[in-house]
Amino acid sequence: MALDQNIKNQLSTYMAKIENPIEIVYFENESDKSAEMVDLLTEVDAMSSMISIKKGEDSTHRSPSFQVNQPDYVTGIVFAGVPMGHEFTSFILAILQVGGYPLKIEKDLIEQIKSISGSYKFETYISLSCHNCPDVVQALNVMSLLNPNITHTMIDGDVYQDEVKNKKIMSVPTIFLNNEEFYQGRMELEEIVAKIDSRSDSIESEKLNNKEDFDVLIVGGGPAGASSAVYSARKGIKTGIVAERFGGQVMDTLGIENFISVKATEGPKLVKALEEHVLDYEVDVMNHQRAKKIHIPKNKEEKFQLELENGAKLKSKTLILSTGARWRELGVPGETEFKGKGVAYCPHCDGPLFKGKHVAVIGGGNSGVEAAIDLAGIVGHVTLFEFMPDLKADQVLQDRLYSLKNVDVILNAQTKEILGDTKVTAIKYMDRDTQEEKELALEGVFIQIGLIPNTDWLKDDIKLSQYGEIEVNDHGETSVPGVFAAGDVTTVPYKQIIIAMGEGSKAALGAFDYLIRN
Incomplete structure (x- = not known):
């Protein structure tokens, strides 16, 4: 892939800040994504004499993927996929930080991360359009760099669809720790540290109690x-x-x-x-x-x-x-049970996981209509449900919505239940005009009913x-x-x-x- 010249110019400025040699080890296969990854790494390699890339031979690694290491130290930072979109910043930050660029973290937190004992293998499933995912990826990369007991792999769900399907991941970011689901949603560095280090509350409490x-x-x-x-x-x-x-x-x-x-x-x-x-x-x-x-x-x-x-x-x-x-919740059966398993609240983050599928959007205000418009460009079909007889969104948004061929709008509809087994399979609603209950088969429900x-x-x-x-x-x-x-x-x-x-x-x-x- 070819990076835009403006991006190259900006990257050249950043690359000049690298102090330590960096060795990127990549694992490829015959796919187009793999070729795209190698092209990206080759372009980055050419930008700095401090960066070298080499092909890995270990067949146990995911491919396409690559590690960002120092020549004599395996950092535990891995990108499985091509980190473009919102994750491009995560990739560049990993290079800079492995290359010796100072971490913008308080010294106390750095020392706490270094002192965490145990073995932690983190894996984060992301989509490149998710603007919350980079916070998680960057935080876990920093932890991997600071503590040899911690490793982290960013996994692009679009590239590794079989894993996403097998693990029933329907929301990003989804974090796994030692092969068990750890958390779904945006987390920052301090939150992750607090969740795995039992000392965090007492450390933070003592520091806050001493404030003037x-x-x-x-x-x-x-x-x-x-x-x-x-x-x-x-x-x-x-x-x-x-x-x-x-x-x-x-x-x-x-x-x-x-x-x-x-x-x-x-x-x-x-x-x-x-x-x-x-x-x-x-x-x-x-x-x-x-x-x-x-x-x-x-x-x-x-x-x-x-x-x-x-x-x-x-x-x-x-x-x-x-x-x-x-976010206001619907409060209907199935909502809590299938949260992250088809029930979602962020169309930008989770939309790509429903590519080609039928989803519902609940809510006819600006947020709901905007969500339906955005999703229509990704999923197979969108059905928007509105409780009232008319949509409440701005007219310009309504006009855009009704112009889309893969969107249906159902007005005067009261959501009664979200159905499923291990994930969402249908939605049950009542036609408020006729009081008739109906069921619609689908695979995702995006709730946008206010705050x-x-x-x-x-x-x-x-x-x-x-x-x-x-x-x-x-x-x-x-x-x-x-x-x-x-x-x-x-x-x-x-x-x-x-x-x-x-x-x-x-x-x-x-x-x-x-x-x-x-």
């Missing part, structure tokens, strides 16, 4: 939380963010075309820009931390305490809650609406003085990125005003 008190502590790292952090830090007050996942739902959003002044971008790119902006200021970002409870002070001399799931407690004069929302606010942990302390949203006033303040809220978690209508950012800045200004008056 904050003036404003923001819970949630999506657009509202990031905006709150920037506005708070610019006021010169001590600011911290506690986030289960920096970026929140935006990380799962591929196309963004309504963010004013930016014609088009992707969720992960926007999150990276948000994080860089936040880190321009003295903001203490505590990622991969889940809030458990707020302890409200009994008098003005005390401060709010935020208790985390790992047992740590952080103190602050004010709080801003921006915990966002998560539910992440407020389960707050219901005993903060006033919520009947829909579980945090009630706020025109300054973003909640029912508890000194506690503010912003974004999709609140009663503010229209759940949009740009609105969340505006509400986040308003909550920060409200918190600052509260501080100077109290």
Whole structure:
């Protein structure tokens, strides 16, 4: 395959940063994908004298695949397939890191990974169109590089379809550890380490308990939380963010075309820009931390305490809650049982696994119609189900949907059950006009019916609406003085990125005003 000249020029700049020799060992077969892999490796080899490639002779390895090693050290990093698309970055990062480029990881975490004992053979099944998969691949590659007891293989499900079928993989990324399913979905380095190292909670808790008190502590790292952090830090007050996942739902959003002044971008790119902006200021970002409870002070001399799931407690004069929302589930029989076995929520990630198959999309809003349009270009047939008599999506999206020949739309349909054996085989629904129950054979169900606010942990302390949203006033303040809220978690209508950012800045200004008056 031939790399674009612009990409080659960029890669040449990166390759100049390689300090240690790299040896790429490849295993080929007679397939077109194998030839494509060898062409890619040959092109990369020509870009740096520090890189050498050689053909491996061991027939036990997957083919096509290749290892990224040092001449005298097998790193355990393997790519099975051709790492293009979203995984091209994973490939280049592996080369740089094996070649001595410094890891952008805290020293404490590096030492923790190095000290993990035991034997860990990770395998991650991905699709090249999955924008969440590279986070997992890159994290596990780093762990393999740091610890000789850990190995990791990225496996392109499109190339290794027999493995995908035999293991009944219908969602990516799917991670296997020592031949047993370990996790499905996006994970970052700290999350993986915490899951395999029992020491993680106590290590992290001790570190967090030693932090100084904050003036404003923001819970949630999506657009509202990031905006709150920037506005708070610019006021010169001590600011911290506690986030289960920096970026929140935006990380799962591929196309963004309504963010004013930016014609088009992707969720992960926007999150990276948000994080860089936040880190321009003295903001203490505590990622991969889940809030458990707020302890409200009994008098003005005390401060709010935020208790985390790992047992740590952080103190602050004010709080801003921006915990966002998560995908709403149907709540019908079969949904939980077949999650990852035909039931999916991310069409961009999981769509390629349903190539040529019949799938359903539940939901006729913008998200549902966009999902159906995207899937129609990959799968064999799409049937979109909408509960109401009409679709709720924008007219331009509806026009595009109805122009597609491999899409059916069923209105006034109530989903009753998702059927299957080891994976989804059909959907049962009721025609709300006739009350007749019907069954449609298919192999996948993508659920796109909106969001539910992440407020389960707050219901005993903060006033919520009947829909579980945090009630706020025109300054973003909640029912508890000194506690503010912003974004999709609140009663503010229209759940949009740009609105969340505006509400986040308003909550920060409200918190600052509260501080100077109290």
